[in-house]
Amino acid sequence: MSLLHQIALTKVSGVGSVLGRHLVSHFxxxxxxxxxxxxxxxxxxxxxxxxxxxxxxxxxxQNAENELRFIEKHHIQVRFWGSKDYPKRLAECSDAPLLLYYKGHADLNAPRMISIVGTRNATSYGKSVCSEFIQALSSYHATIISGLAYGIDSYAHRNALTFGLPTIGVLGHGLDRIYPATNREMAAQMLDYGGLLTEFPSGTNPDRQNFPMRNRIIAGLADVTIVVEAATKGGALITAEIANTYNRDVCAFPGNLNQEFSAGCNYLIKTNRAHLITGAKDLEYLMNWLPDTTSGSSRQLGLPVTLDVQEQHVYDIIRSMGQIAIDDLSLRLQWPQSKLAITLLEMEIKGVVAALPGKVYRIT
Structure with a gap:
């Protein structure tokens, strides 16, 4: 398929994601x-x-040529609707984006994907709930998705990094900038152990109308959307409502009846738009997920080895797959096999992976 033409289709004024997918299916x-x-x-x-x-x-x-030069210069991946690397959960949504721009290493089709959203005005209660919840999720090897905004979004990403979970930020603008600017350092860390994703091309400003569109991707990527703390109006409740229309599970943490930024969560629970949860055990029950007590990252389980960021990412992919051939691993990482072979050798020496016949690798 021609990447130039895929990008160009998104540049046609009047062709949105639904009509664009219809055209691709037709021709x-x-x-x-x-x-x-x-x-x-x-x-x-x-x-x-x-x-x-x-x-x-x-x-x-012509416009697509400029975008193509930008993504090649900055090593950005393009995921086009219908391709095998397009996020499978998102592909099930009727209004899924025609094309996604992605930078990072996290698997967009990881076995367990959780969106965490909430108010930009996070209270000490919301911050505490977010931190404790994500720490508990370490046992489930979940990927954390949020919107890189102020408040709960930022705390979700930051705690995911702290507790060794991959985290994906979905943006309401192009990959040529980070908004808010205060999250630039964290966004750079996320590229090593997570990723940044958007449907918007370079040059797109973080305009108000972009964020509801961004929210549908946050909802569509995940198995479940968690609202930690929210008022009765705002992006978190929009994301929860979208997730419900996709027939995805929605959960909310209850809060103080007199607290403005708990009113949205309480409303979702009261109106049966969200399951009430108080921690990871409730999510385990709802989703029928079991924690992995036999393996985990070195940070999570205190193994007597230290993995660097790249080794950790390789480790997590092999662990999620059970075992994987070096060819498939190279494609998932988008690394040359020469680089990957050196990393795997170092990991073999550390005793965390084992090589099987046919250049297949598994966790030891």
Whole structure:
């Protein structure tokens, strides 16, 4: 498939994610859309004469060339709808983005994905709940998703990093910037042990209307959305409502009846829009998840070895897969095999992985 044409399809004014996916399904791939005749395009439901002319006038392809140069320069991955590396949970959503820009190492199809959202005005209660909950999630090897915003979002990412869990920040702007700027250092750490994801191309500002769109990705990526602390209005409740429309589980921590930033959580529980939870054990019961008591990261279980960030990421992928061939591991990491072979050798010497016949690796 042509990456240029995939990007170009998202640059056509009037073609959103739903119509874009419909065009790809109709013609087979993005390149075929731009190769189609005007008559063939107009025959597609939702495509009128003016939109067909817009698709064929060449402006979208020209704009896509600039974006392609940007992603190549900054080593950004593109995940196009329908491809095998597109997030499988998100692909199930009717309004899934046509294309995602991704930078990082976390697996977007990890076995357990949890979105954690809440108010930007986190109280000491919300911060404490967030920290204790994520620490307890270490036993479940979950990937933590949030929106890199002030408040609960930031505490979710930061605690995930502290307790050794992969964490993905979903952005309401392009990957050429970080908003808020105070999260730049944390975002850089997330690239080593997590990732940053957006549907917005470079040059996109963090405008107000982008964040509800961002919220649907947060909800769609996860098995379950957790609302830690929220008022009755705001992005957290929007994310919870979207998750409900996707038939995903939603949970909320109850709070003080007189506290403004607990009112949203209490409302979700009262109206049966969210399950009441008080900790990781409640989530374990709801999701039928069992903690892994036999393996874990060196930070989580105090193993007598120290893994660097890259080794830890390799370790977590092998652990999640059970065993994996070096070819498949190289594709998942998007590393050259020469680099991966050196890392695996170091890990063998440390005694944390074992090589099987056929260049297959497993955790020891």
């Amino acid at each position: 087979g791939d993005a390149e075929a859309v731009f190769s189609a005749t005007k008559k063939a395009l107009v025959a597609v439901p939702g495509i009128g004469t003016r939109l067909a002319e817009t698709i064929l006038n060449g402006n979208a392809l």
